[in-house]
Each structure stands twice: as structure tokens, then as C-alpha cells.
Amino acid sequence: GAVVSQHPSWVICKSGTSVKIECRSLDFQATTMFWYRQFPKQSLMLMATSNEGSKATYEQGVEKDKFLINHASLTLSTLTVTSAHPEDSSFYICSASRWRGQGEKLFFGSGTQLSVL
């Protein structure tokens, strides 16, 4: 199966700092990558969809200036949480697909636990 690597697995940062999370597709080219946020014992909430070489599409209620997404290549997307605050503490997980069509499997990274002090 396809492998998606997400790094770091966990990060602790001070309030006001920025944190970058990387999502890499290791053995396939990912035209589309997705970023999710998951609160404890809750489902995955889609934050944004990124297509290689174009601007990300953010879901309603997600601040695009706070959660910067870059998908500069077919194997790498990054999520930068800018000026992080404690309420940004959460589990962030990325997924990738070869192409975005109905029914296409999503392959997930192992997630990043962000704790903002």
C-alpha cells in the first residue's frame, strides 16, 4: 500500500511561535492532500484541501492566515500553524491521494500531536 509520512509526531511549543508540520507521500505522487484536525475522542474535521501547485481550499471556519498550507510538490505538503495559541493544541493528520476523484482511497499519515503551552 501507499505510504504517507508525517513529521513530527508530536511537538510542544510556546504560545506565539509557529510550527510546521510536513506530510510526504513516499512511494506515490499525491495530486491532492488533505489536512484534518481531530480532538480527543472525536472525528476528523477537514481543515483544507491542497492540490499541487495551487492554493489550498479551506473549509468554512478555518482561518487561512493561521493555518498556512503549501503543496509545492507532488510528494510534499506542509501545514504551518502561525502564532500558535493553546486552543490550537490538537491532533493534526494529513492524508494524500493520487488524484481526487470519488471513491479514491485516502492514505493517512500517522498524525502530529501539537501542544501549545
Next chain:
Amino acid sequence: AQKVTQAQTEISVVEKEDVTLDCVYETRDTTYYLFWYKQPPSGELVFLIRRNSFDEQNEISGRYSWNFQKSTSSFNFTITASQVVDSAVYFCALDGNQFYFGTGTSLTVIP
């Protein structure tokens, strides 16, 4: 509207028991896909199965089986002879024009 409901938030079973995880969905699409993913404590979501709306055949894969019934808009997942390694959160998902995840069912298998 698209929606996935997993009414069971937490289930505990003793090892070797069978367990069924329920999934009910809503969609107006005539063509759609349903998925099950497993999220172990490590966090990564692991793909288990994909089923398209035109294929109502049940599927069995080892100890796992899935029952898809369009008449009741359900796509239930059964684990036979459960094992401790099956302990995880299981998500049902619907792919119409967007991927929708259910709220997940946390399964604990007690040795």
C-alpha cells in the same frame, strides 16, 4: 445532505467474542463510496475496505466482514473472534462529493 452516523461511541468485548460496529449514512447521491478505517493508538488511519454504491455484495476478509444494505443505508462491520490487537477506533466514511467521516467507535478488546 451527507452524513455518517456511528451510534456506538464505545464498545468493550472480551477476547474471542464477535462484535459488530454499526454505520448508517445519508446521501442524495446515486453514486457514492463507503469506507471503513481503523485508527489504532498510534494515530494513523488504516484503510480496511471500500465499497461502491452499486455493489451490495457482502465481503469477508479473514476475521472481518462487512454487510452493506442500501435499503437501510447501513454498512456494518463485524469482527469475528476479536483479538486484543483489534482495539482501536473505527471510522466509517462516505465519499460522495466530499469525504465524510463518522464520529468513530472506540473498540476495546479485553484479554
